[in-house]
Amino acid sequence: MKFVLLAAMAAVAVAVPRPDYKAADSMEKKDVVPIIQDDRVHEEDGRYHIEVKTGNGITISQSGSPEGDSGAISKAGEYSYTAPDGTIVRMKFVANANGFQPESDLLPVAPEFPHPIPQFVLDQIAFAAAEDAARARAEASAPSSKYSSPN
Numbered sequence: 001m002k003f004v005l006l007a008a009m010a011a012v013a014v015a016v017p018r019p020d021y022k023a024a025d026s027m028e029k030k031d032v033v034p035i036i037q038d039d040r041v042h043e044e045d046g047r048y049h050i051e052v053k054t055g056n057g058i059t060i061s062q063s064g065s066p067e068g069d070s071g072a073i074s075k076a077g078e079y080s081y082t083a084p085d086g087t088i089v090r091m092k093f094v095a096n097a098n099g100f101q102p103e104s105d106l107l108p109v110a111p112e113f114p115h116p117i118p119q120f121v122l123d124q125i126a127f128a129a130a131e132d133a134a135r136a137r138a139e140a141s142a143p144s145s146k147y148s149s150p151n
Contacts, residue, residue, distance in 0.1 A: 033054050033055050033056045034054065034055040035052070035053075035054055035055075036053040036054060036055055037051055037052060037053040038051075038052050039051040039052075045065075045066065046064075046065065046066040046073065047063075047064065047065040047066070048062075048063065048064050048065075049062070049063045049064075050062045050063075050077075056081075056082075057080075057081060057082050058079070058080070058081045059078075059079060059080050059081075060077070060078075060079045061077050061078055061079070062075060062076070062077030062078075062079075063075070063076055063077060064076075067096060067097060068097075072096075072097065074094075074095070074096040074097070075093075075094070075095040075096070076093070076094045076095075077092070077093060078090065078091060078092040078093070079091055087106070089104070089106060090104060090105070091103070091104045091106075092104070
């Protein structure tokens with residue numbers, strides 16, 4: 001019995017895959033993207049400004065400053081890069097007490113209001129209103145089953 005258990009453990013140990021050290025070597029051979037510009041300014045009062053440009057066309061520009069007594073930082077900036085399909089992506093943003101507010105031609109835009117409401121939606125709204133009115137009439141005419149305090 002011990003021999004069978006020992007043989008099974010040896011088979012499992014032999015079957016365990018070994019780490020592939022060649023994969024780590026191939027990661028080092030990837031193209032290195034140079035940093036063309038990396039300017040960072042941090043002031044004592046909490047203000048900062050960052051400008052970064054890389055050799056493959058990525059640009060980042062961001063500024064921030066403290067907002068009020070809460071210690072929160074109000075930020076504004078932009079970044080751009082080239083998407084895999086060749087589209088230039090440009091994003092401007094503001095992040096402050098009102099939240100993150102991005103601006104880009106590539107962001108989806110809601111249809112302008114008022115847009116036409118389909119007839120089946122109007123019919124459903126009218127049906128729901130009729131049901132609510134009928135329920136209100138039925139509750140008003142039915143005797144109350146709730147106890148109340150005498151006046």
